[in-house]
Amino acid sequence: MDKNKSNIDLEISDRRNFFKKTVAISVTALAGTSLLASQNATFGDGEPEILNHAKWGQVWGDPVSKNLYGVPSPYEHNVIRRNTKLLASGNFRASIAVTPLHESEGIITPNGLFFSRSHGGTCFVDPNEFRLMIHGLVDKPLVLTLEELKRYPRVTRTHFIECPANGGQEWRAPQFNSLQFSKGFMSSAEWTGVYIKDLIKDLGLDLSKAQWMLAEGSDNSEMGRTVPIDKVLDDAMLVWGQNGEALRPEQGYPVRLLLPGWEGNLCVKWLKRLEFSQEPWYAKEETSKYTNLKPSGKAIQHFYANEVNSTVVTPSPEKPWTHLKDGDMVEIEGLAWSGMGTITGVDLSFDGGKNYVKAKLKGLVLPKSWTRWSYMHKYKKGDVLLLTSRATDDAGFIQPTIDEETLVMGVEAVYHRNAVETWEVTADGKVNHVQIRTDHRETKGVNNA
Amino acid sequence: MRKFNTKLITTVSAITLSAFFAAGCVGNDATPESKWKTGSDIGGGVTYIMDGDKTGPYYVNSDAHKMSISNGRVPTAAELKAWNVDLQPRGIGSPNGQGIPVGSGSVEEGEELYDAKCLSCHGDFGAGYGTYPALGNGNAYELNKTLTNNRYLDPEADGPTRVFGSYWPQLTTMFWYIRDAMPHPKSKTLTTDEVYALTAYMLYINEIEVNGELVEEEFVLSNENFLDVRMPNEDGFEPNIAGANSLPGVRAYFNNPANYGAQKVKYEERCMTDCQDESAKVVKIQNGGIQSFTPPLSVVRDLPKVKKAGIDVLEVYKNNCSSCHDGMLSVGSDDWANYTTKGIDKVYENAISGTDAGMPAMGGVSMSKENFKTLVDYLITGKIK
Known part of the structure; x- marks a missing residue:
């Protein structure tokens, strides 16, 4: 770099008295490298980012031969999955790492940020040793290699996958002052694979008997779950493609089950076997876990679809409005999703769910998919807001209030909590996770029916 | 014995369709909730069956899904026995x-x-x-x-x-x-x-x-x-899935939102004003809530700190070893004396290949053996080399 030239330029500008206390000079001095303040300084007052040449713009960039599989900008190193010791289950092998929703864009999660949940650790399947067996109530049981599986006609669909424990730590009260942890047990991708109904067409499935299908993984926990035949014959898929590339190991490479809209754990990863039977199985992850205890002492088992849900994404506790000026027009943006169907609308409340206005849907509105929504807001400094979003779907469902949901489910259910959730925007623009609910020590009891 | 074939799919779809029409939920384009749905799903939601060259908003090659395709092979009896x-x-x-x-x-x-x-x-x-x-x-x-x-x-x-x-x-x-x-x-x-x-x-x-x-x-x-053996909570679950014909009960269960705290409403009739019970109050996070996030929350966009070569022993210990070793054979504990009698190499060997007593191979951590030995040394002596 031609330091002399730089100094000469500065002298010139100084002599001409255009720039007595220029930002450019002080920043240049601090930065110490890439010191070309340049003639731009002669244009007058302004930000050094504009008045100076950018330091990356005056050197060679990386050759195209670097990073043959691309990686994010190093500046994005805080946009990552995170985990918590609270959900470690000992050693983070039967645990979860959650998606940074506060940094999410659109309705697709990058594969490296897709939430990761396993019951025996992420396993690494050799695709050459992958075998899929389909058997049980069929005339012709089947074994497929990965290459043979990929010969069936492909289907590509955009669906979210959500752990039913999304929001499940907050049945009794808000606990996470974070969008990533309060709603990030989910992600969304464009999946490619085959319909199971296409795969089993010539196997002679005995539909007079076949009621259930066991899907079993080849991982350390041999994770398995029972799926009702209805879903198998509807939209159940075996997928190997995720956002245009192979599934990531964390998502079940090379093949996972995808049951659009249904609990993430039902979408068995590292798949090895499908078996058809007249009776269900009672696998561990459909009895000891993923069952919803109600106040009656009975628990809901085989709870399939994730119900209609939504959240405000911008602002969030992670990305508040502290930088806004009074009178700024700002977009309130969020996500809505339903495993029951397609999002039909989203309403937004500024008073914690007392009164709602209709928000606008944006982009593609697809079945059993994340859907973006938006509302333009004129920010008033000093106002305290309670931002609550509420979605509806084409199955006719609407998000319940916390009181409506807990009156039926109590507060010990762990899973499938889809009541409306609220961000408090404080007078100085900070955002806090709060809940609007009745203290039932003072009022009604629970429904023990 | 009924066989599964294309014709049968049509029959199944027809049944769900007719049930759906009977419920009177289809056909009105004025309401946003009736665009593509064609039937009801066992889980309480809706389905979007293939209609011509489309399913919901997606185009399909309907020819491909009419065909019966045969790939792969029949498993041997031994293979079935091994996996079934x-x-x-x-x-x-x-x-x-x-x-x-x-x-x-x-x-x-x-x-x-x-x-x-x-x-x-x-x-x-x-x-x-x-x-x-x-x-x-x-x-x-x-x-x-x-x-x-x-x-x-x-x-x-x-x-x-x-x-x-x-x-x-x-x-x-x-x-x-x-x-x-x-x-x-x-x-x-x-x-x-x-x-x-x-x-x-x-x-x-x-x-x-x-x-x-x-x-x-x-x-x-x-x-x-x-x-x-009958477990005490055998009858503690709903809907009932036991037996050879439980699916109708499962379908009925999830088609009643009252069973699981869900709410249905006609879109035009959803509440827009004065929707919250008077008794509902703002409940805030108590005592700062849960903050044990790894890594800590941050939205800063800067260059990541360059990590030193080798390992951060304390950090690795905290994330991978502490859940067991805080309680047994803890850092610098005298109990280690019972394990070092056969020499430190034997301890390394056990730690690297795992033991039946519950030590996972390499503690389940991926790092070089040399770094791992540093970690083992720390556990035994309490000192970081």
Whole structure:
């Protein structure tokens, strides 16, 4: 770099008295490298980012031969999955790492940020040793290699996958002052694979008997779950493609089950076997876990679809409005999703769910998919807001209030909590996770029916 | 015997369709909720069946989905036998316990195995350890009564205890899970008799009664008496999925939102003003809430700190070792003297390849052996090299 030239330029500008206390000079001095303040300084007052040449713009960039599989900008190193010791289950092998929703864009999660949940650790399947067996109530049981599986006609669909424990730590009260942890047990991708109904067409499935299908993984926990035949014959898929590339190991490479809209754990990863039977199985992850205890002492088992849900994404506790000026027009943006169907609308409340206005849907509105929504807001400094979003779907469902949901489910259910959730925007623009609910020590009891 | 074929798919779809029309939910384009849906789903939602060259908003090659395609091969009898080893509560559609393997094991044998292979994570008598799950917490029949504990009325009260004895509906689940997934760092290494013994021990610590008698130390569980075991919470779940024809009940259950706290509303009739009960108040996070996030939350966009070569021993210990070693063979503990008598190389060897006592190979950490030895040295001496 031609330091002399730089100094000469500065002298010139100084002599001409255009720039007595220029930002450019002080920043240049601090930065110490890439010191070309340049003639731009002669244009007058302004930000050094504009008045100076950018330091990356005056050197060679990386050759195209670097990073043959691309990686994010190093500046994005805080946009990552995170985990918590609270959900470690000992050693983070039967645990979860959650998606940074506060940094999410659109309705697709990058594969490296897709939430990761396993019951025996992420396993690494050799695709050459992958075998899929389909058997049980069929005339012709089947074994497929990965290459043979990929010969069936492909289907590509955009669906979210959500752990039913999304929001499940907050049945009794808000606990996470974070969008990533309060709603990030989910992600969304464009999946490619085959319909199971296409795969089993010539196997002679005995539909007079076949009621259930066991899907079993080849991982350390041999994770398995029972799926009702209805879903198998509807939209159940075996997928190997995720956002245009192979599934990531964390998502079940090379093949996972995808049951659009249904609990993430039902979408068995590292798949090895499908078996058809007249009776269900009672696998561990459909009895000891993923069952919803109600106040009656009975628990809901085989709870399939994730119900209609939504959240405000911008602002969030992670990305508040502290930088806004009074009178700024700002977009309130969020996500809505339903495993029951397609999002039909989203309403937004500024008073914690007392009164709602209709928000606008944006982009593609697809079945059993994340859907973006938006509302333009004129920010008033000093106002305290309670931002609550509420979605509806084409199955006719609407998000319940916390009181409506807990009156039926109590507060010990762990899973499938889809009541409306609220961000408090404080007078100085900070955002806090709060809940609007009745203290039932003072009022009604629970429904023990 | 009905066979599954294309024609049948049409029949099934027709049934769901007609049911749907009967419910009067289709056809009005004025409401946003009726764009593509074609039927109702067992889980309470809607379906979007293939109609011509479209399903919902997606185009499809309808030719491809009409065809019957044959790939792959039929598995051999040995292959089927090797993989078809799942367990169902009454055996595979049979009251005779088909699918339940021949074998046996006693509580005493189970206890010995448990202490050697399970205790390091699951704690004494299955009481749990750190965030590792508990397997029992006393008498299952008493704990079963806690399932109605709901901290709805009193957040400070005791919650429900959902352990194997009090909650799991079927014994097959435990046998199957121990056999395929345990010990977690070395799964699928137990013999059938060992699985029986450990399952028997699970019944013992949960004080389960079999045929009216409390399971004692001399109790032997085998394929002969396996089906006699009834778990206290066998009937604790809804909808009922047991038996050969339970799906209609499951469909009915999820088509009634009142069963699971969901709300349905006509879109035009949803509440827009004065929607919240007067008694509802703003509840804030108490005491800062949960903040043990790894890595800590940050939205800063800067260049990441360059990590030094080698490992951050304390950080690796915290994330990978502390959950067990805080409690046993802790950092710098005198107990290590019993393990170093055969020389430090033997300790390294055990740590690197794992032990039956619960030490996972390399502690489940991926790093060079040299770095790993530094970690082992720290555990033994309490000093970082």
